[in-house]
Amino acid sequence: MYFVPRIEKRPVLALVLLCLALYLPGLFTLPALDRDEARFAQATVQMHESGDYMVPHFQDDLRAKKPVAIYWMQAATSGVASALGLDTASGHPGIWAFRVPSFLAAILLSLATWRIGSAFYGNRAGLIAGALMATSVVLVAEANIAKTDAALAASIALAQLALARIWLARDPRRLDPGIGNALLxxxxxxxxxxxxxxxxxxxxxxxxxxxxxxxxxISWLALLRPVRGVILLLVLTLPWAVIAWTQTGGAFFGEAVGGDLLPKLAGGQERHGAPAGYYTLLLLLTFFPANMLLLPALARAWTARQSDAVMFCASWIIPNWIIFEAVPTKLPHYILPVYPAFAILVAAVMAAAFDAPDMLRSRLARVNVVVWCVLSLVLAAAVVALPVLLPEGTGMEPGPWPVVGAGIFVALAVRAASYAWRGNPSGMVLALAATGVAFSWALLEFARPRVEPLWVAERVAATLEREGLLGADVASAGFSEPSLVFALGTNTRLGNGTDAALALASGDADVALVEEREADLFETAAMAAGLTLEPVGSVDGLNYSRGDRVRLVIYRRSGG
Incomplete structure (x- = not known):
């Protein structure tokens, strides 16, 4: 296809446009997710409110799960949005403004993968590697979530880019890459x-x-300027650490290590435990659609294991994979920083197939393509079935749009597989990119409107806004997800039915949000306090963090 060489001449433009097509779906339309995204965004909101940009808090609690950089990034983008007058009725910008750092980091990760792949295998392979990385399911997801993981993967990829250049420069026939790479x-x-x-x-x-x-x-390590580099690392990180230690009396780091890091190493923290082999199995899903030729890529890497490229990618993958598999606490995105190395190895096979198309007709390649097709059908079925598979009382008919989205996705996946089967590498690469875009739109735009029961906090805020109550102080009984605080404001009180009634009676809250399991406690305490209540609406949905169906009734004082 003539189109592929034309794309190769403008790799940055091609990758940025691909990333926009992949990551824009859901950026503006997907509500704040529980629990981590809402916690990160709310902590950033409170930085703006308090003027303290050094130590994050979620309401009155110290938020010491992660250091401060992601909050600074989110504060910058949400601050710009506020300055442009884009605040919502909640008093701060929508969740999209807090997702922008992850969105930009995902694009940067794709570009860094391109540069690393180009350094080892040439521009065509590098461009394919960047595209494969961009389309991977796990990165598409992280690009739309306001937390650390996309930004972390991008920063690691930049460090690995500099390391790759230094690794290649160890050959005396190559030029010293200069201090710029060590600095990077x-x-x-x-x-x-x-x-x-x-x-x-x-x-x-x-x-x-x-x-x-x-x-x-070890002589090549001198190109990293390790002594000066460690000094620079400390200069850039210690000032914040000293401030955070001083402001909290060491509590921030005590909580970060004792309350977060060590529990993850000791066991499956917050029910996120999984046995060794979890990430290997999950690679089938989270690296889709880039895993179409993963098996031939690994086989080819083994035969070329003495090459600079394979030694670098293997050193990137193997020891880190072992560590991540050994740690009891596992989540799909933890392994994301290793995925660029897989993308580069797969891209090397795809690029080589342009000169040797029979590589795509090998038995191993065809087995991989068949497995990939099965995964495509499973993912399409998941897009259609997601609304139906919600717990009893919250499920919905799928409607036409998820079916349309899944149908387009399957059609493009079949096209990509047919190109691979017939040994057409250029068609396969373009169809793979289109398949990734189609899946992103099918899941995040076509299917998302059919799962309204999941977005409880957003629907509560919409109900309050219709009643002219958004911005009032709220006490919530029985529903305490972070998305509710982000949607309704920092002063939202979380507790039980008695707490909510007392908050109304004392004037600390103007509105009570009562989950049906807390109704008896609420009504008893309200009666004892002499409150006359007026229900103004209700919301039914699913608390997906707990897997519980919820029914929330909104009350205000009669005449309030």
Whole structure:
């Protein structure tokens, strides 16, 4: 196809346009997600409200799960949105403004993957690698969530880009990459530390150890300027750490280590435990659609295991994969920083197929394509069935749009598979990119309107706005998800039925939101306080964080 060489001449434009097509669905329309996204966004809101941009809080509680960089990024983008007059009736911008750092980081991750792939395998393979990384299901998801993981993966990819250039420069026939790459490496690691503590140094550090073992040499490490680099890392990270320690008397780091890091290492924190092998199995889903030729890519990497590219990717993947599989606490996005290495290896096979199309007709490639087709059908069925599979009382008919979205996705997936089966690499690459876009739209735009029961907080806010009560102080009994605080405001009181009634009686709240399991406590306390109540609406839905059906009744004082 003539179209592919034309794309190769403008790789940045091509990747940015692909990322926009992939990540814009859901950015503006998907409500704030429980629990982490809403907590991050609300903590950023409170930074704006308090003027304290050093130590994050969620309501009155110290939020020490992660360092401060993601809050600074979200504060910058949400601050710009507020300055442009884009605040909602809740008093702050919508959740989209807090997602912008993740959105931009996902684009940056795709571009960094392109540059690393180009350094090892040439521009065509690099461009394909960037596109594969961009389309992976896990990155599409993280690009639309206001938390640390997309930004962390981007910072690690930039560090790995600098490391790749330095690794290649160890050959005396190559030029010294200069201090710029060492500077990029250490600055990117510093950003990673401020995003998620030790993860970025761990990923790059294990890669360095793997390369040292593979090359049986450490002399090339001098190109990293390690002494000056460590000093720079400390200069960039210690000032915030000292301020946070001073402001909290060490409590921030005590909670971060004792309340978050160590429990994850000791067991499955917050019911997120999984056995070893979890990430290997999940690669089938989270790396889709880029995993169409993963098996041939791994086989080809084994035969070329002495090459600079494979040694680098293997050192990136293997030790980090072992660590992530060994840690009891597992979530699908934890392994995201390793995925660019897989994308590069798969892209190398796809690029080589342009000159040797028979590679796509090998038995291993065809087995991989068949498995990939089965996964496509499973994902399409999930898009259609999601509204139906909700618990009893909250399920919905799928309606036409999820079916339309799933149908377009399947049609493009079949097209991609047919190109691969017939040995047409250019058609396969373009169809794969289109398949990724189609799945993003099918899930985040076509299916999302059919799962309204999930968006309880958004619907409560809409009900209050219709009644002219949005902005009033609210006491919630029995529903305490962070999305509710983000939607209704920092002063939202969370407790039981008695707490809500007393808050109304004392004037600390103007509105009570009462889940049906708290109704008896609420009514008893309200009667004892002499309150006359007026119901102004109700919301039925699903608390997906707990898997419970909820029915919330909204009350205000009669005459209020």
């Amino acid at each position: 490496f250490w600055v990117a690691l510093a950003v990673g530390v401020l995003l998620k503590g030790p993860i970025a140094p761990m990923v790059s550090g294990l890669t360095v150890l793997g390369l040292m073992a593979a090359s049986r040499s």
